[in-house]
Amino acid sequence: MRANLRKGHALSQLRTLLPSRADYRGLRKSWRADLVAGLTVGIVALPLALAFGVSSGAGAEAGLITAIVAGLVAAVFGGSNVQVSGPTGAMVVVLAPIVAAHGVGAVAVVSIMAGIIVLAAGIVRLGRAVSYIPWPVIEGFTAGIGVIIFLQQVPAAVGVEGTGHSTNAVVAAFQSIGEASWPGALLPIGAVLAVAAIMLLSGRISAALPASFIAIVVVSLIAVLTQLPLDTIGALPQSLPAPSLPALSPELLASLTGPALAVAALAAIESLLSARVAATLADTGQVNADRELVGQGLASLASGLFGGMPATGAIARTAVNVRSGAKTRLSSVIHSLVLMLVVLAAASVVAQVPLAALSGVLMMTAARMVSLSTMKRVGRSGRSSTAVFAITLFVTVAFDLVIAVFIGLAVAAFFALRALSRLSGAHRRELPGDPEPGDERIALFQIEGSLFFGAADRLVDEITNEPGVEVVILQLSALQFIDATGANALSELVGALEQRGVTVLLKGIRPEHRPMLQKLGAIDALRHPNHLFSDLDPALAHARSHIARSADLT
Structure with missing residues (x-):
């Protein structure tokens, strides 16, 4: 009897991690809003997917594949009704050193390994762990990622190949500036500034405008019509590749275990944080943290099989999705289908986009991640919070993202215990x-x-x-x-x-x-x-x- 009860309980718990009809409750009323939101976020996601793919070293193709495949899988299997998943800036920061050390082929392997780890974390119910991460650690981590993303775009912004540079973003940025061909470097810098200006102007006209997409289109048209000598994305596939298992060996798996664990930790943390933020933006249903991990694990696993990158929930795209009126998972599915349509019908057009224009989009994205108002709020919350924020930010930029989170947690725990002991x-x-x-x-x-x-x-x-x-x-x-x-x-x-x-x-x-x-x-x-x-x-x-x-x- 007890065995049957335990079995029944286990099955009911398993069902909570799987898709159900309840995921699309209310779709008859919301399908128009979901369709519009999906189209909007798809347009917004296109330049970001391309830019993050290029910036990681895996290529624009990998960024698009990740946004399409991982975005679709996470939308169906994830624990949030409005989460939009794909390549993100935080993941790029982790992947760039992996590509430099192990080559582009390692990205798909790491994606599959990390996907399995995140999937297992969801199955064993580790989803609520992110709620224990203090606010100053999250903000320091986010600001540090913004600084790194900005610095990673410096080589493309000055027209220098990023290969052969240090894996540290600060060092690599200074190396690129020193190697740049002046005054020729002013041309890609001008493209970056033009993108930034158009994005700022679009934002002032209307927050609903897809500023990054408009900026990419305008700068790309100018570059093509005037035949400016700017490096472009280059040829893209006009269809998705067939899924396949990448070449594996015991030695490769052993060498990538550490990076895969770091990627998995980052994917879990960022995805759960993004889902938590989405839940505060609108009443779109509860977030199942464990199911979100299952969905993100399956998304990275599928992305790796198609030759893509590890995926996470994307806070910026998820926010666009919610603010565009999304109510169900249909909007995230539409977002992936829009990007798929780009691959099938407009790959040759997208190939003409200048790399400097993508750098401009990412630099603006990074600048928004380093919020002065947030820093002021942290400063007003006390010295201990300021110290946690500053240490987490510094370690993120100078060393490693995952290490930064753990060090931030350790410092926050020290201050919390010290305060608690003073009350005792x-x-x-x-x-x-x-x-x-x-x-x-x-x-x-x-x-x-x-x-x-x-x-x-x-x-x-x-x-x-x-x-x-x-x-x-x-x-x-x-x-x-x-x-x-x-x-x-x-x-x-x-x-x-x-x-x-x-x-x-x-x-x-x-x-x-x-x-x-x-x-x-x-x-x-x-x-x-x-x-x-x-x-x-x-x-x-x-x-x-x-x-x-x-x-x-x-």
């Missing part, structure tokens, strides 16, 4: 009632807050440094939390006081704390089992009897 401690209280002879040799301490590894040593110091005390009453009823380190410190404290001849009485142990204190010897360290009390009055009476007997003996 032992405070000496006045004895209740009228004073009696010998009360000066009784110390009543109330232990408050959380007694954990960050506060245990300080508590021991506060209580043991009390001269002339013969009986110590420890009130534990206000203790909210205690971990193994805190319980062990309390045990050592009781033992140390008893060895010095000080009688310890424990008052008000909470039922949930008693097993931990019992296991680690805090209760056994008492001189007598009767030194445990539920109320303060009996404990104080017992303490005074000890003082009285001590006075009689002297």
Whole structure:
């Protein structure tokens, strides 16, 4: 019977990770809005897919394949009704060093490996983990990505090949500027500035205009009509390639395990953050975090089989989708179909787009990721938040994205524990009632807050440094939390006081704390089992009897 119940529960849990009719509830009313939103976000996604593919080193074709295949799979299997997935700037930042170290062929392999990892994370229900990432870490991470994306576009912006440069974006940007052919480099720089100006002007006219698409079209037309000597995207396929498994070997898989884990972590974090942001923009249904991981894992897996890149939920495109009126997954599906139509009918036209124009789009995208207003909000939230933000940003730019998240988490945890330990401690209280002879040799301490590894040593110091005390009453009823380190410190404290001849009485142990204190010897360290009390009055009476007997003996 129990086996059948467990099996039924497992099947019901599995169903929550799979598509259902409920995904398209209300489609009869919303299909027009979904269609318009899908067309809009498809137009917006086109230049970004091309640009991210080129910037990663995998090529514009890989960017388009990812937007089409991964976008479609994630739309059907993901956990958000409005999430738009595809290549993103954060993923480009991780992929560029992988391409430099292992070649373009490694991208598809990493995509498949990372997809399997993210899929497994969804199946084992790790989706809620992203909710534990503090806000300053997220903002520092996002700003750092923006800085890196901007710097990665410098080589194309000055007309220099990005190959042969350092994998660090800061170093590579300075190398490119030094290698640029001046004044010839002013031409691609002019294309970048033209794209930026058109995007800014379009945004001021109407936020609904696809600014990046308009800028790409205008600059590309000018370049073609005037025959400007600008490097272009080049030939693109006019159909999707057939799915196939890339060449694998034990040595290659071993060398790509680390990069695949980093890509998987980034894909999971960015996708869940994007879905969470989308849920705050409009009432488009709840987000199933575990199913989102399943969908993103399948998306990267499928993308790799078609020769694409790892995919994530794209915050900017998802926001466009929501603001364009999307209600169901149909809009994200339409977005992929629009891009597919571009491949089938307009590949030769897209091939004429200047690389400098794509760099301009990404530079503007990056500039928007580094928000001055957000930095001011972080600064106003306190020194610890500012430190977490700054450290995360610095490590992201100088070292590695995934490492930056973990270091940011560690720094945030340090400040949180420090603040928590300051709220914890032992405070000496006045004895209740009228004073009696010998009360000066009784110390009543109330232990408050959380007694954990960050506060245990300080508590021991506060209580043991009390001269002339013969009986110590420890009130534990206000203790909210205690971990193994805190319980062990309390045990050592009781033992140390008893060895010095000080009688310890424990008052008000909470039922949930008693097993931990019992296991680690805090209760056994008492001189007598009767030194445990539920109320303060009996404990104080017992303490005074000890003082009285001590006075009689002297």
